[in-house]
Amino acid sequence: FEANEVRDGDKGIYLGNGVTKAVKNINEKISDALIGMDPTLQSQIDQVMLDLDKTEKKGELGANAILAVSIAACKAGAAEKEVPLYKHIADISGGTNTLLPVPSFTVLSGGKHAGNNLAIQEIMVLPVGAKSFEEALQMGSETYHHLKAVITEKYGVNGCNVGEDGGLAPNISSVKEALELVMEAIGRTGHNEKLKIAIDVAATEFCIGNAST
Incomplete structure (x- = not known):
């Protein structure tokens, strides 16, 4: 919750x-x-x-x-x-080593944070294989821009709307389709084995008819 x-x-x-x-x-x-x-x-x-x-x-x-x-x-x-x-x-x-956390990059937005029909709120990429914060930042940035290109190719420039949290917000409703877009973008970066996908579902914002979950 x-x-x-x-x-x-x-x-x-x-x-x-x-x-x-x-x-x-x-x-x-x-x-x-x-x-x-x-x-x-x-x-x-x-x-x-x-x-x-x-x-x-x-x-x-x-x-x-x-x-x-x-x-x-x-x-x-x-x-x-x-x-x-x-x-x-x-x-x-209780930590003995001080390490920077793996940054998460919101690349695709939906739910309450975007004007599309995608139910889930955010799809993020996590550069878990990066050896430095600089490399992680590069991976996140490259994924975002490759995703923008993928969306433009599939839906035209009007598909590249941006949500409140900065993620791209194409007018789609299928979670499967959204994940496939992000997977294609990751593939284009060449960092397939170093990037993982994370999802913020924000299920508290889901509705069934006129009723919230």
Whole structure:
């Protein structure tokens, strides 16, 4: 499931997406519970907020409020220990080696983030075989541009619409067809064995008739 953000709902301000309610939750509820805690104890800080919220999807305080405070606490913990943030995160995660994560590149968009008929939200490529971040970036970029060429060949230039998250958004509805487009683009890069496909289905946005899942 996806966590719930708390928004103001006033259509006259930020089209209803204002966050003054979430900020109020931070200033009036979360702060009272956390002031005085050791900022290096990240898991305890996060658990206090989860216990305070008491909902499965963080809908009381808002995931946007909880995440913002969690990140702030993490940065404060690093400052308290006088170490770089990445080192602090590695320490509290139990990691012994500090490595950059494999970046994920959204190459094809659908669902709520695009104006096409594709139900799933994102198809991404993961350059798991890259030996450096630079090489990973190259693979992601090349896949995106090859995909744009593939889509143009099949559907014309009007097929290269772009979704909210930057992925290409051809007017298709078949998930199989979407995956085949990405597979063809990967094939053209020559990095077939180094790239994997990932999917963000975002099933919480699916509808059956007029009813959401």
